[in-house]
Amino acid sequence: MDIDLILSMANATLRLATPLLLAALAGLYSERSGIFDIGLEGKMLASAFAAATVAAVTGNVWLGLLVGVIVSILTTMLQGFASITLKGNQMIAGVAVTMLAAGMTTFLGQTWFSQGGRTPQLRGDSRLQQIDLPFADQLAGVPILGPIYSEVLSGHYILVYVAFLAVPLTAYVLYRTRFGLRLRAVGENPKAVDTAGISVTMQRYQAIFITGILAGLSGAYFSIAQGAGFGNEMTAGKGYVALAALIFSKWRPVPVMFTCLLFGFLDALQIRMQNVDLPIVGQVPVQAVQALPYILTVVLLAGFIGKAVGPRAGGVPYVKER
Amino acid sequence: MSARRPLPRWADILLLPAINLAMAFLISGLVVLMIGENPLYAVQVILYGAFGYGDGVGYTLYYATNFIFTGLAFAIAAHAGLFNIGGNGQAYVAGLGAILVALALDQTHWLITMPLAMIAAGVFGGIWGLIPGYLQAKRGSHVVITTIMFNFIAAALMVYMLNRVLKAPNTMAPESETLDIGGRVPQLREFIPFFGYSPVNLTIVVAIAFLVGAYILIWRTKLGYQLRTLGHNPVASRYAGMSNSKLIMIAMTLSGACAGMVAINEVLGVQNRLVLDFVADAGFVGIAVALIGRNHPIGIGLAAVLFGALYQGGQELQFVIPAVTREMIEVIQALIILFTGAMEGLFRPALERGFVLMSVEQKAEATARATVDSES
Amino acid sequence: MSADNEKQQRPDSAAARPGARSEWAIELEKINKSFGAVHANKDIDLKVRRGTIHGIVGENGAGKSTLMSILYGFYTADSGTIRVNGEPHAITDSRHALALGIGMVHQHFMLVDNMTVLDNVILGAEDSPFLNKTLSRARQQLIKLGEEYSLEVDPDALIENISVGQQQRVEILKALFRGADILILDEPTGVLTPAEADHLFRVLETLRAEGKTVILITHKLREIMAITDEVSVMRQGEMVETLQTKDTNPEQIAELMVGRRVLLQVEKQPATPGGVVLEVENLSVRDRLGVDRVKDVSFSVRAGEIVGIAGVAGNGQSELLEAISGISDPHSGSVRINGQTLDMRGDDGAARARRAGLAHVPEDRHRMGLVVTFEEWENSILGYETYPNYGKGAILDSAAAQAEAQKRIEMFDIRPANIKLKTANFSGGNQQKIVLAREMDRDLEVLVVGQPTRGVDIGAIEFIHKQIIKMRDAGKAVLLVSVELDEIRSLSDRILVMFDGKLVGEADPQTASERDLGMMMAGVEQAEAAE
Amino acid sequence: DPAIIYDLGGKFDKSFNEAAYNGAQAWAEETGGNYLDFELQNDAQREQALRRFAGQGANPIVMAGFSWTAALEAVAPEFPDTNFVVIDTVVDQPNVQSILFDEHTGSFLVGALAAMKSETGTVAFIGGMDVPLIHKFYCGYAQGANHVDEDINVIENYTGTTPAAWNDPVTAGELTQAAIDSGADVIFAAAGGSGLGVLQTADDEGVYSIGVDSNQNYLHPGSVLTSMVKRVDTAVQDSFNNSGDDETFEPGLTILGLAEDGVGYAVDENNESEISDEQMSELESLEQQIIDGEIEVHDYTTDSSCPA
């Protein structure tokens, strides 16, 4: 296990954890407010597509990012309207939004660019650049910390830093602000919030608004940062993995971060273990390696995490009068 | 007076869904307009493709068969308060059991092969559901995570099996040997020529039997009563002396076994061999089917046919209007889920007021008549 | 001072002006409210005089909570007018009610269990987007209020970790913190011990002395007589009458409520106990956090006697009940019925307890005793669904179950007499009757009853008490756990007092005075023993 | 009219379906004729689509993909007067032409080029899914690399196990990154849509990549070293031209290899600067040796094993 491999793993872990982290935090706001969200995947797809499209057309990645987020918010609001205002089934809303996004993105992409739903490849300013942290080069020499700073921490896409900054921020919002207090309360006992003179509906819409923003960032990361352009279904189920991460960490921000890092790490590991001769076992079938992250997740969950009890009012629309 | 009365049953069960369906098609119409095609014509094509001729009906029913199984699978778990989104993986792994038995017995007769293959598929699918169930019951591991993970694990397992273990030598395709006649479920067309070449087969009879069986299980048996108790109030079930952990495991096993029957329809009924990803997301569609069917066998049956019709009608649409792509079909399906499922309440208030008004007027008339009568 | 001007005032200032204009704090006129088919309030008129304590009584389902929820803006009335301090207001939501100085302590507490007392108090009354300031301010004010009204609670305790009595203090503090000068309490003493209740009443009297107005809903006429100035009686959604408390008596109120004469005190013959049926030996129960809730408890109940377990809520009675009835694994010790030891392993011990002849009426009917989303008849087989009377094999014989449910509905006079009705739509008292009917109407050895009359109206109380005594006279062993001291005293043949998970003493209901019992329940006995 | 039916990957999979589509388009532009086409959603539609087109009198009917065997064996006898052309698998029927490509020889050549260009002595292969056809690519590639430099290290990776594997450029990019981190400086992508992620990451990291199926050199000029072209497009175009008419239709097995220009490495203005003349000539000689049978390139799919 040489130093380069470790650094390379650490790097990959951060890159792979980022979209999960953004999506999981997005889910956190929604579910903490009592709205189960299996529509993350859909929002991410919608945003990934919108961001890439605008970036490709205008050549301005920031505009792309903005539009991506906006589209994600709109998607979230549609889902919210169904499950908050219309008190519809939150699960169906999530499923529907995901299918809608999957179909719409490819359909529009095909109609506009006729590349089978793909957007044109993004180059230069139409794609996010990796940014070097200050003094990355100067500090590179410092033993241990130097490489870690310059090789691992530095030189990522801005969204990576945004994602990890969002963690303490979310923790602060959740536990130290009025909004957070009400958010936690409305997910546990909406009646208590209502009788305290707060509008349950408004509170929930505010929450999923943030969900929209974060899911949007997560989706955009796929198409304008890590990838260069949108491809059909390019989020490849990460939305569901993020949901798993959220439950895994029992809906708490800092654990969410560690869980996503874990998932990212397992994926990075999987990628590097394919067709490698392992000690003792030797060459294992590539499929076994590819399944490793999922198997380990289950083992860890069953072994150490135990029972996860979600926000008590989660999943049920708030109705006063039977 | 803002008082609202609940809708009459028929309106709740028929009128409202009908309106929602119409709404969904309306919006879909806009999508069709976007590519400059005539929406009404499109709807017409879909309906014709799904129900207009023998092959179409056959395909609609063939798809519906899968969705009935996956829909029921989701519903059974849901009644016990469990959210099983592992239908895909459970059906996929069940394919393994089905093919092993079928390959072994395809020199005998389908009357022997089919039941045994069903058992095998049920066992494999059941185990794929039982493990998450066990982890939930004894370790409290959330089934949503575990079933998601087990979908991925199933995919990896099957790719390995099809490439390294079961692969037929003389082909490039990662697929098993083809079943001999003794391993194939008879096609309905063999008895009813009407179905033309469509792949609808005897498995649909099993599916219908499962609908009835599920109804009996959930509402007519003691086990069903216990499952529903757990689903509605786990504390009460515990108080009542039911073993929640056992019930959780039973529910997940039954659910997985039910999803596993998809393998019978696909492997023994249609492909006659095991192919990569033969489930084609039927498990996912099953969630929508169950939710829209309100977890009731009748609702699930209808929803399954609806989705079968969309698949087949959509395919027809692609042939007749080449400009229509498969993504547009997906969009239309999504819209239908959205309106008939998540937004089913959209028109309820309006309807309820409408009905109140009606009833009020009727009363008014009635009294008016009454007074007139009394005077005369 | 004009109406809209008044609306703009912050609640505190509204509170700051005692004895203002109108002599009426609240005036309700022709209030109507329907839930679907249920007409919960019919043309209700109610006037509440400022600076008084006004009682409201009525059977379960009479519409008391609904009326108060309308006043508090939780529900909006279908029609009718509300005047607060003489000014008409269309109270659209609770925020509005709070702004008018109306506070409410709900029948089912409106607290967030996994948040702290402090968080719950400031929820909705935060004065800045960031909590730090609010929290420190609220903390001081909470301590101040706590001392002022002797309502001390630990601000940092989690709601789920404090007793119901404490939780109720939090609810009252919430209202006071928001500067309420009209305070509504919906069945506040349902969950309190006599001591806690008396303490609460002293608090209410202080509030009245400060010129605040209190509306008190209760099923306990003793409380009405003790502290209210006026009392309004409701029946089946209508306001029957409003009386001056001093000119009336419990019998009259009871009759107005129920529409017939009601026996307010139980009458029973002395017990004729037989052999020992239920034996509890060195029973200890440890909760999931590893805390001992029940400590080495031993006692026995003989056939034909009622043994009452008295104690302040949260001293292990609930855990004791759950262990005896097989719901949770006892950590050590054993339970025997007619000499046969119950096997409590696994998470289905309750089934084995039932088969051994133990019937259990749980303390909390909503959480445990019923599946409120089921139809009535389905709940009347809960726990017995596997018995042969409901079908020999795997199939459930619903016809038989329904026939039986129908019979019980008549036997126990459960209203409405409709076995197909969703259980949630029955009122509290009738839900309790459903549970009682299910558990009592079979051949059993031991009846274990927890809080049989919590939140139940006097009509039903009378009935339930009769049934329990009938069980005893039929030669069953009855174990009664209740925080209602006078219920324990009037029903029990022997009283055991529980404190801090231990049985701290036994008393004879005839001789023991309320005072000695109170001492024991407070653990004083022990203290002396220790010295 | 001729008809083409694409496989589940869809018309625009940036892989052989897309190549087939391009062939059809080229034919349409050349002849001005028009053709029918259909994208499958699931396996059950294979026979349905075949019968439909045959019933409509389409001729010839071309289909791309190795999963067509069963469906075509069932349908072909029903329409003796219709000519079918299936690519990537063999169906033995009088009215069927089966076209196979020597992916292994083409891959051998790009593998050889990869080894020539590699400075680190490590090259990589990233496949979409671990299926026989993709293994055929890998095996040829590895042999080629070893031929040039016997102690070269060839990294072998696959994107995933679900259908998403062919449409997951992000994961493919990560695999590429990992390969680069462990020293690879030439990476061959045989992963359909996911391949784009490989080419992209290779470009970002300034190493060489090799495209597949159609000529992808233009995607990242200078970074895409070459593309292992598999001329599905010309195969489709030829079929459209000839197979409709029984005179020119050639039922039976057709194997398109280097000799027939069925497979090969693409050189155009985008990458000629990257390949030196001696490398060029060495490649050409290798190609000739393979054609002459002097070099025996093993085909993985014959015995599911790989010497390299």
Ligand SMILES: Nc1ncnc2c1ncn2[C@@H]1O[C@H](COP(=O)(O)OP(=O)(O)OP(=O)(O)O)[C@@H](O)[C@H]1O
């Ligand atoms: N949210 C609701 N939806 C439908 N019906 C309701 C609702 N709340 C109350 N009801 C019905 O309205 C009637 C009055 O209920 P309410 O709670 O006001 O009675 P109550 O006098 O408070 O009874 P209790 O003494 O048991 O508290 C009952 O029949 C009840 O079932």
Ligand SMILES: Nc1ncnc2c1ncn2[C@@H]1O[C@H](COP(=O)(O)OP(=O)(O)OP(=O)(O)O)[C@@H](O)[C@H]1O
């Ligand atoms: N009230 C409940 N609601 C939902 N699930 C429950 C409940 N009670 C138990 N379970 C499930 O059953 C599992 C085991 O039951 P639990 O440990 O609570 O009781 P137990 O008597 O210790 O069971 P056992 O002795 O068989 O381990 C729990 O981890 C939980 O998943």
Ligand SMILES: [Mg+2]
């Ligand atoms: Mg009430």
Ligand SMILES: [Mg+2]
């Ligand atoms: Mg137990």
